[in-house]
Amino acid sequence: MSEATVMNLILTFRVLLVGGLLFILPRITRKGLLFGVYVGEECASGDEGRRLLRSWGLGCATVMAVSLAAGVSISAAGWPVAGNLGGTGVLLLLALGLYLRTYSKARGLALPVADRQAERATATLQGGESKGELLAKLALGICLFASLATVVYAVVRYEAMPGRVSALTIMFIPSLNLLLTPFLALIGLLTSRAKRSVREGSGGRSAEAQDAFRATMARTIGGMTLLMCAFLTVLSVQIVRL
Numbered sequence: 001m002s003e004a005t006v007m008n009l010i011l012t013f014r015v016l017l018v019g020g021l022l023f024i025l026p027r028i029t030r031k032g033l034l035f036g037v038y039v040g041e042e043c044a045s046g047d048e049g050r051r052l053l054r055s056w057g058l059g060c061a062t063v064m065a066v067s068l069a070a071g072v073s074i075s076a077a078g079w080p081v082a083g084n085l086g087g088t089g090v091l092l093l094l095a096l097g098l099y100l101r102t103y104s105k106a107r108g109l110a111l112p113v114a115d116r117q118a119e120r121a122t123a124t125l126q127g128g129e130s131k132g133e134l135l136a137k138l139a140l141g142i143c144l145f146a147s148l149a150t151v152v153y154a155v156v157r158y159e160a161m162p163g164r165v166s167a168l169t170i171m172f173i174p175s176l177n178l179l180l181t182p183f184l185a186l187i188g189l190l191t192s193r194a195k196r197s198v199r200e201g202s203g204g205r206s207a208e209a210q211d212a213f214r215a216t217m218a219r220t221i222g223g224m225t226l227l228m229c230a231f232l233t234v235l236s237v238q239i240v241r242l
Helices: 003-027 041-046 047-074 078-110 112-119 133-158 167-192 206-242
Strands: none
Touching: 003 047, 003 078, 003 167, 003 206, 041 047, 041 133, 047 078, 133 167, 133 206, 167 206
């Protein structure tokens, strides 16, 4: 497997991962909340809200396609590592621009009534039983051990390699594994231990909904992180062996 193929595969995985997270972002937030703006449940589920979500989905697909095309094009020109990094940079910049544009549109949908509802929704913070914490802790421990092990393995094996082998090529995936997967696992752990707020006028339903939400998010992040860690660990070992 050539260096260009490996770099393109890494970029493809990264684009699909970030793009998938962008796609689900507006679908896992509180009802009535669109891209950080409270527009009310009726507006969010109405025609304008659905139109904004369709625009977001199309924008996400465009960002993924453009960043992948940019990275692969640079790689095909003879600079695979630069293509990988360049495609990633395009992905992050375009995603940020897309979010800011969509946020601006969402602010245009916000109504004064919705704003008043959002202001009245704040209540006392309470500590609750941690949900999904076991999986989050397990994911964090596995990711730290696996990522550190791949870095050590790559460093030890690199000493015996020919001089023409680039250190960046060998260390890129192990270092990405070490930086990315423990960070995501930590986010899952913090999510599982987050405090909750009781919404005004909703009785215990708000607390129950928040417990269910944070448990689902913690377990989803933990599962995704373990899968990502396994993929990057295997890829790190294979690159070194090749």
